[in-house]
Amino acid sequence: xxxxxxxxxVRGVTKQFGGRVVVNDIAMQVxxxxxxxxxxxxxxxxxxxxxxxxxLLTPDGGSGHCLGYDILKQSAEIKKHAGYMTQRFSFYxxxxxxxxxxxxxxxxxxxxxxAAVEQSLERLTMTARRRQLAGTLSGGWKQxxxxxxxxxxxxxLLLLDEPTAGVDxxxxxDFWEEIHxxxxxxxxxxxxxxxxxxxxxxxxxxYIAYGNLLAQGTVDEVVASARLTxxxxxxxxxxxxxxxxxxxxxxxxxxxxxxxxxVSGRDAVRLRESIAPWxxxxxxxxxxxxxxxxxxxxxxxxxxxxxx
Amino acid sequence: MSFARxxxxxxxxxxxxxxxxxxxxxxxxxxxxxxxxxxxxxxGYAINSNPKHLPTAVYxxxxxxxxxxxxxxxxxxSYFDIIRxxxxxxxxxxxxxxNTVQFAVTIPVDFSRKLVRGERxxxxxxxxxxxxxxxxxxxxxxxxxxPTIFNRDLTxxxxxxxxxxxxxxxxVHQHYNPENITQYNIVxxxxxVMLTMTMIMITALAITRERERGTMENLLxxxxxxxEVLLGKIVPYIGVGYVQVTLILLAAKFLFDVPMIxxxxxxxxxxxxFIVANLAVGITFSTVAKNQLQAMQMTFFFFLPSLLLSxxxxxxxxxxxxxxxxxxxxxxxxxxxxxxxxxxKGNGLPELMPDLWPMALFLAVMLTVGIKRYRQTLD
Ligand SMILES: Nc1ncnc2c1ncn2[C@@H]1O[C@H](COP(=O)(O)OP(=O)(O)OP(=O)(O)O)[C@@H](O)[C@H]1O
Ligand SMILES: [Mg+2]
Numbered sequence: 291x292x293x294x295x296x297x298x299x300v301r302g303v304t305k306q307f308g309g310r311v312v313v314n315d316i317a318m319q320v321x322x323x324x325x326x327x328x329x330x331x332x333x334x335x336x337x338x339x340x341x342x343x344x345x346l347l348t349p350d351g352g353s354g355h356c357l358g359y360d361i362l363k364q365s366a367e368i369k370k371h372a373g374y375m376t377q378r379f380s381f382y383x384x385x386x387x388x389x390x391x392x393x394x395x396x397x398x399x400x401x402x403x404x405a406a407v408e409q410s411l412e413r414l415t416m417t418a419r420r421r422q423l424a425g426t427l428s429g430g431w432k433q434x435x436x437x438x439x440x441x442x443x444x445x446x447l448l449l450l451d452e453p454t455a456g457v458d459x460x461x462x463x464d465f466w467e468e469i470h471x472x473x474x475x476x477x478x479x480x481x482x483x484x485x486x487x488x489x490x491x492x493x494x495x496x497y498i499a500y501g502n503l504l505a506q507g508t509v510d511e512v513v514a515s516a517r518l519t520x521x522x523x524x525x526x527x528x529x530x531x532x533x534x535x536x537x538x539x540x541x542x543x544x545x546x547x548x549x550x551x552x553v554s555g556r557d558a559v560r561l562r563e564s565i566a567p568w569x570x571x572x573x574x575x576x577x578x579x580x581x582x583x584x585x586x587x588x589x590x591x592x593x594x595x596x597x598x
Numbered sequence: 599m600s601f602a603r604x605x606x607x608x609x610x611x612x613x614x615x616x617x618x619x620x621x622x623x624x625x626x627x628x629x630x631x632x633x634x635x636x637x638x639x640x641x642g643y644a645i646n647s648n649p650k651h652l653p654t655a656v657y658x659x660x661x662x663x664x665x666x667x668x669x670x671x672x673x674x675x676s677y678f679d680i681i682r683x684x685x686x687x688x689x690x691x692x693x694x695x696x697n698t699v700q701f702a703v704t705i706p707v708d709f710s711r712k713l714v715r716g717e718r719x720x721x722x723x724x725x726x727x728x729x730x731x732x733x734x735x736x737x738x739x740x741x742x743x744x745p746t747i748f749n750r751d752l753t754x755x756x757x758x759x760x761x762x763x764x765x766x767x768x769x770v771h772q773h774y775n776p777e778n779i780t781q782y783n784i785v786x787x788x789x790x791v792m793l794t795m796t797m798i799m800i801t802a803l804a805i806t807r808e809r810e811r812g813t814m815e816n817l818l819x820x821x822x823x824x825x826e827v828l829l830g831k832i833v834p835y836i837g838v839g840y841v842q843v844t845l846i847l848l849a850a851k852f853l854f855d856v857p858m859i860x861x862x863x864x865x866x867x868x869x870x871x872f873i874v875a876n877l878a879v880g881i882t883f884s885t886v887a888k889n890q891l892q893a894m895q896m897t898f899f900f901f902l903p904s905l906l907l908s909x910x911x912x913x914x915x916x917x918x919x920x921x922x923x924x925x926x927x928x929x930x931x932x933x934x935x936x937x938x939x940x941x942x943k944g945n946g947l948p949e950l951m952p953d954l955w956p957m958a959l960f961l962a963v964m965l966t967v968g969i970k971r972y973r974q975t976l977d
Contacts, residue, residue, distance in 0.1 A: 341815075341976060344819050345818075345819075345975065346815065346818050346819055346975055346976050347975055347976055347977055348975055348977055366821060369819060369820060369821045370821045372819075374816075374819040376812065376815050376816055376819070378812045378815075379812070380811075380812045380813050380814075380815050380816035381813065381816060382813055383811070394820070397820045397821065397822050398820065398821065
């Protein structure tokens with residue numbers, strides 16, 4: 291199969307559950323080798339979108355291709371070449387680690403199955419625990435097992451639904467090392483996460499809220515598109531300041547970080563007017579670059595106003 | 599134990615929650631109401647351990663007033679419905695083997711001549727006694743007829759025949775289970791009952807478990823096809839079914855001395871049809887049930903009528919028409935006839951045909967419904 295220009299190229303993807311639109315008219319284009327981060331608040335439709343990409347749910351509307359195959363008609367082909375890691379652990383708890391890997395390898399008809407299973411066990415550093423029941427693994431290890439299992443058939447596209455939820459920082463870093471390594475070898479990854487540091491490690495991002503795609507692009511593009519101004523304040527008794535600032539015109543977010551306070555809003559002029567009374571001796575103010583988190587929270591709140 | 603610890607508010611909260619859950623779970627609710635109703639109906643009305651109107655064949659080689667009186671007497675007893683009039687002994691045997699009739703009466707050629715001469719001729723009543731409870735009362739009823747039935751015909755010069763011992767001799771042949779040993783009937787039947795219960799439950803659970811534990815999502819995201827999943831799940835349980843069959847056959851032979859007149863290999867082949875029919879029911883249930891508990895409940899919902907209406911617990915012919923109609927649909931009904939037919943009657947394929955095709959039809963319908971309903975997506 292020749293590599294198409296886009297690994298994922300869909301538009302108008304829509305899904306309703308019981309009359310409620312959960313994914314609304316989403317378009318997405320992902321190039322080969324990209325690590326595409328998919329973010330959004332709980333219940334925004336991320337899992338639903340991933341499920342539609344790999345044929346687990348039938349979209350109510352929309353069209354497009356995934357790995358060059360039609361998402362509506364050729365989901366059987368897509369399944370063969372994609373690896374989907376579910377949000378909830380969905381391997382067999384009553385099978386051992388090795389049995390799970392072997393089962394998946396058989397289903398995908400992996401050539402030289404035993405070697406593939408051995409290799410995955412090694413990569414997981416679970417060779418010695420191969421006969422442990424998957425159900426007895428800790429949460430983080432289950433995640434790692436799940437990732438290893440969905441890589442066993444060497445997919446061209448990985449759809450990962452919160453793969454690092456509950457995984458410790460070291461393992462998370464190793465995981466991202468591996469993802470970058472795989473992407474360098476040509477694998478395309480679409481990954482959902484709630485972690486900002488992970489979002490920043492993605493080559494591209496998409497942000498979805500209430501089923502609507504709100505922003506899309508590189509980290510810088512997404513931050514820039516939000517046109518958010520953020521001020522940092524250092525001083526004493528910041529909680530009181532925060533309470534007083536909330537609700538003032540132009541002030542959209544007030545976040546306390548121990549000894550500092552971040553105040554941001556999209557309307558730079560009115561924000562400036564509102565904070566002016568506190569620009570006194572005891573508080574030191576300076577403008578800073580808005581963080582991804584500030585941007586996402588801002589996007590989400592705007593979306594809440596628009597779509598609720 | 600202190601009662602002071604018992605908090606009525608917490609208790610009330612739990613009751614409330616359980617109540618809400620119960621109301622949400624329609625199936626459980628239905629079961630709780632439905633099962634007692636079904637039992638009431640079945641035990642109250644359907645179950646009749648004194649079955650009447652049993653299908654009967656009469657071969658009256660002697661066409662005389664006595665023959666007609668005797669046949670009329672059978673009819674009047676309300677135990678016998680004469681549905682066939684065979685002309686040969688072979689035909690009688692076939693009707694009994696195929697389960698078309700429960701009784702066959704043979705009135706020999708010279709019956710009236712011998713009777714008039716006071717020679718006390720024989721009159722043959724043959725019964726399919728596979729299920730002893732089904733025939734007991736009817737035979738007793740005929741025995742009651744014997745001394746006086748011809749009194750009206752024995753007038754004038756024949757009047758003296760009314761006195762003394764009965765004018766003829768009723769010979770009763772109980773076929774297939776002459777000693778009326780209920781185990782002969784129950785033990786082979788148990789095979790079908792056990793298979794029904796376990797085969798349906800096991801498949802229904804196996805598939806709903808996947809959905810309940812979330813492993814279905816993973817499975818559906820792989821290239822595996824529905825047919826592969828379904829068959830892959832069925833095959834191991836066919837093995838389980840055969841283990842059960844073997845155990846029961848061994849127990850039947852060595853513990854209960856059940857006769858095995860027919861071909862056991864034939865039985866082993868035909869049991870496959872029954873096992874797969876039940877597995878298909880399990881699959882269909884699993885496509886309806888949302889979780890394992892529901893699958894379990896549906897299994898019982900199917901099992902109960904199977905147990906009661908198949909002729910396992912109570913004589914099939916003792917049930918009213920509508921109950922028999924339901925029974926005829928259930929694979930267990932036909933399987934019981936097949937097992938008993940092979941083991942006790944020594945039936946071969948031709949005699950079993952009337953019960954094989956309904957099972958095959960049931961299987962085809964169930965499997966179609968199951969596969970149609972088995973969804974390949976999470977929608
Ligand atoms: N099978 C379903 N039936 C009805 N509603 C559903 C179904 N699956 C998901 N939903 C609804 O669709 C919405 C989006 O759910 P989805 O799981 O896609 O969110 P998400 O973005 O993955 O959230 P999270 O970050 O919490 O994982 C939710 O409101 C959810 O309740
Ligand atoms: Mg999700």
